[in-house]
Amino acid sequence: MTETGSMGILQNSPGDWSRVLGRLRREVGETAFRSYFRLMTVERIAGGEGVIAVPTRFLRNWVATHYADRLLAAWRSENRAVSRISFIVDPRHERAERPQPPAIQQPQQMAPVPAPAETTSAGDIADDKGQLSAPLDPRLTFENFIVGKPNELAHAAARRVAEACSGRAHSVPFNPLFLYGGVGLGKTHLMHAIAWQVRTQAPARKVIYLSAEKFMYQFVRAVRFRSTMDFKDEFRSVDLLMIDDVQFISGKESTQEEFFHTFNALVDQNRQIVISADKSPSDLDIEERMRSRLGWGLVADIHPTTYELRLGILQAKAEHLGLQLPQKIMEFLAHKITSNVRELEGALNRIGAHTQLVGRDLTLETVQELLQDLLRANERRVTIDEIQRRVAEHFNVKMAEMTSSRRARIVARPRQVAMYLAKQLTQRSLPEIGRKFGGRDHTTVMHAVKKIEELTRSDRAFAEDVELLHRMLGN
Numbered sequence: 329m330t331e332t333g334s335m336g337i338l339q340n341s342p343g344d345w346s347r348v349l350g351r352l353r354r355e356v357g358e359t360a361f362r363s364y365f366r367l368m369t370v371e372r373i374a375g376g377e378g379v380i381a382v383p384t385r386f387l388r389n390w391v392a393t394h395y396a397d398r399l400l401a402a403w404r405s406e407n408r409a410v411s412r413i414s415f416i417v418d419p420r421h422e423r424a425e426r427p428q429p430p431a432i433q434q435p436q437q438m439a440p441v442p443a444p445a446e447t448t449s450a451g452d453i454a455d456d457k458g459q460l461s462a463p464l465d466p467r468l469t470f471e472n473f474i475v476g477k478p479n480e481l482a483h484a485a486a487r488r489v490a491e492a493c494s495g496r497a498h499s500v501p502f503n504p505l506f507l508y509g510g511v512g513l514g515k516t517h518l519m520h521a522i523a524w525q526v527r528t529q530a531p532a533r534k535v536i537y538l539s540a541e542k543f544m545y546q547f548v549r550a551v552r553f554r555s556t557m558d559f560k561d562e563f564r565s566v567d568l569l570m571i572d573d574v575q576f577i578s579g580k581e582s583t584q585e586e587f588f589h590t591f592n593a594l595v596d597q598n599r600q601i602v603i604s605a606d607k608s609p610s611d612l613d614i615e616e617r618m619r620s621r622l623g624w625g626l627v628a629d630i631h632p633t634t635y636e637l638r639l640g641i642l643q644a645k646a647e648h649l650g651l652q653l654p655q656k657i658m659e660f661l662a663h664k665i666t667s668n669v670r671e672l673e674g675a676l677n678r679i680g681a682h683t684q685l686v687g688r689d690l691t692l693e694t695v696q697e698l699l700q701d702l703l704r705a706n707e708r709r710v711t712i713d714e715i716q717r718r719v720a721e722h723f724n725v726k727m728a729e730m731t732s733s734r735r736a737r738i739v740a741r742p743r744q745v746a747m748y749l750a751k752q753l754t755q756r757s758l759p760e761i762g763r764k765f766g767g768r769d770h771t772t773v774m775h776a777v778k779k780i781e782e783l784t785r786s787d788r789a790f791a792e793d794v795e796l797l798h799r800m801l802g803n
Contacts (some may be wrong), residue, residue, distance in 0.1 A: 344406045345370050351402045354397070360609040362390055367557075371418070376411040378403060380417040386561035388415040390593075461536045462529075462572075468520035474636030474644055479514055482507050482628040486518040486602075493522070493568050493600050494529035502625035504591075504601035508608050510713065511629030512668025522602060526568055533567040540576040544583040551582075551792050559586075564593045570602040574622075578613040578731075588618055595624075606713065611727035613766070638662040638672055645673055649680050657695055664703050675699050710801050712750045712764045719746040722797055731766035744776035745794060752779050753801055 349368075353361040364387065371379040380399075382388045391399070392415055403410045452714070470490070475483050485505055492499045507515045523537045538546075550559035563569065569590075576582045594601055605612060608629065611620035633641070639662040646653050657679075665672050682698055683690060696703065716730040723742035730743055743765065750761045751773065758770035784791040 347406050348399075348402045349395035351405070352395075352399065355398065355402070364395065371416060373407075373410060376409060378407075378410040378413045380413060380415050382415055383418065384557050384561040385417055386593075387419050387557060388563050389509065389564075389597075391415065391595075425657070460707060461523075462538045462542065464520050464523055464537065466524075467518045469524050470521045472644070472648075473514065473517055473521060474637065474641045476634060476640065478633055478637060482509075482518060482630045484515070485626050485628050486522050487601060489600060490522040490525040493533065493535075494526045498530075498567065500598050500600050503595055503598075504603050504625045505628060506621065506622055506625065506627045507602070507604040508606065508627070510606065510632060510711070513630045513632065514669060515630060516572060519602060519604060522581035523568070523570060525566060527565055534565065535568045535570070536563065536566050537570040537572070539572045540574045540583075543587065544572055544577060544580055547583055547586050560590070560593075563590050564597075566594070566599060568600045568602070569594060572604050573606070574603050574606045575607060575612055581615075584615055584618055588615070588621065591618075595621075601625075607727060613728050613731050618639055619665060630638075633666070633672075635662050638666070638669075639707065641669055641672060642676060645676050651676070651680050651683065653679070654692075655689065657690060657692060660692060660695065661699075666697075675702055710753050712746075712754060712756065712761065715749045715753065715801055716746050717803055719749065721796060722793070731764075733766065744780055745797065747773050747776040748780035748794070749797060749801060753797065 349361075351364060352365050356365070367387070368391075369381050369385050371381045373379070380402075382391065382467060385697060396413060400410070400413050403413065436532040470483075470487060473483060483501070486507070488501050489505050492501050507518060509515055519537060523535050526533055526535050547556075547559060550556045570776070571587075577587060591601060603622060607625060609619045612619060639658060642658050642661055646658070654657060661672065661675055665675055678698060679690065679695060682694075688694070717727055719742050720727045723745070725739050725742050732739065732745055734740070750756060750764070751758070754761075756764075758773045761773045762768040762770050780794065784794055
C-alpha cells in the first residue's frame with residue numbers, strides 16, 4: 329500500500345488517499361467535505377507522521393481542531409504506517425483548483441503580459457489591513473470622549489476591552505461587548521477609541537473595524553469570486569473584530585449565517601468581538617440563535633444625553649476649536665439642542681465659522697438667528713424609533729415586532745398605533761414611515777392611520793390608550 333522512497337520517506341499511493349477522502353465524504357456529508365477536505369493533499373509521510381497541505385490558515389486551524397482524530401482514524405485504516413498527522417499551509421493547492429481564464433494570445437513581437445485572473449486571494453480581499461478595515465478618525469479617542477451618567481458604563485467597558493486587547497496577556501473580559509443607543513450618542517466614537525488604543529499600544533495585533541454593510545459587501549464579493557475560504561481566513565484570524573451598525577444585516581440570511589459562524593469561531597479562539605447597533609440584541613430583527621449569541625457578553629446601553637453632559641461636550645469642543653463663547657450661549661445650546669451630540673457639535677462648528685468669517689461679537693440673539701433651523705427642529709422632536717419603543721412597552725410586545733411580518737392582532741394593532749403616532753408626531757412622509765416598519769408600503773401606513781382613527785371613535789378605552797401615548801411622546 330505504500331512505497332519507500334529515498335531518505336526513508338514513505339509516499340502515500342494515490343489510491344490510499346482517495347479511499348481516505350471517500351470515507352470522510354461518507355462520514356461528514358457532502359457539504360462539510362467540500363468546505364474542509366476537498367482541497368487537502370498529502371505532502372509526505374515520514375517517521376510515521378502524515379503531513380497534509382491545506383490552502384489557508386483558517387482551514388488548517390479548523391480541521392486540526394474539529395476533524396484531526398477522525399481524519400487520522402480514516403487514514404490509519406488505509407495505511408498503518410501513519411501514526412500521527414500534522415498540517416501545513418500551502419496556498420498553491422487552492423490556486424491550482426481555481427479555473428483560469430483562457431489564455432490571450434499576444435503578438436509575437438511583444439513580450440507577453442499576463443492578464444489578471446478574476447479571482448480574489450486573501451491579500452486581494454484585504455488589499456492591506458487598512459483597506460478591509462474602515463479608516464479611523466484620529467479625533468475619536470478616549471481622551472476626547474466626554475463621560476457622563478448616560479454613557480459611563482459603555483465607556484468603562486470599552487476602556488476595559490481596549491486595555492485587555494492591548495495588554496501582554498491579551499485577555500478577553502467579556503465577549504462580545506455590545507454597544508447600543510440612538511444616533512449620535514457615541515457608539516462609533518468608542519469603537520474608534522478601542523481600535524486606536526490597540527493599534528497604538530499593540531501594533532502587532534490584528535484589528536478589523538468595519539460596518540456591517542461592508543462586512544456583507546466583502547462576503548458577497550467572496551462568494552462571487554469563489555474565494556470564501558480566503559474570506560473566512562481573513563476574518564477568523566483577527567485578534568479584535570469590530571462591527572458597527574449590525575442592525576444592517578436584518579433580513580440578510582446568508583450574511584447572518586456567515587456572521588454567526590465567524591462569531592462562533594472567534595469566541596472559540598478567545599478573540600475579542602465588539603458590536604454596535606441602534607437597538608438591544610433582543611430587539612433586533614435577526615435569527616433567534618444570533619440574538620442569543622449577541623447577548624452572551626456585556627450589553628451596554630448609551631442613553632440620551634443629559635443637560636450636564638451636553639454642556640461638558642460643548643465646553644470641551646469649544647476649547648478644542650479655540651472658541652471663546654459666553655457661558656449663557658453655552659447653556660442656551662445645551663438646553664435647546666437635545667437630540668444628539670453630532671447636532672450639538674454641528675451647531676458649534678457653524679458658530680465658529682460665523683465668528684471667523686463675519687467677525688462680529690456673538691450675542692444670544694445672533695446665535696438664535698444663526699441656528700434657527702436647528703432650534704426649530706429640536707423644539708419637539710420625537711423619532712420613529714422612540715415611538716416604536718414606547719408603544720411596544722405600553723402594549724407589552726417586543727420591539728422587533730414593530731418591523732416583523734407577523735399579522736396576529738396582538739402585534740399588528742400596536743404596530744398600527746405606532747404608525748398612526750409616527751404620522752401625527754413626526755414630519756416623515758408615508759413611504760419613510762413604511763420603511764421604518766420593516767419596509768412596508770405607504771398604503772399599509774395609510775390603512776393603519778385610518779384603522780386607528782376608526783377605533784378611537786368607537787372604543788373609548790382604546791382611545792384613552794392612544795391619547796396617553798400621544799401626550800407622553802408629545803411632551
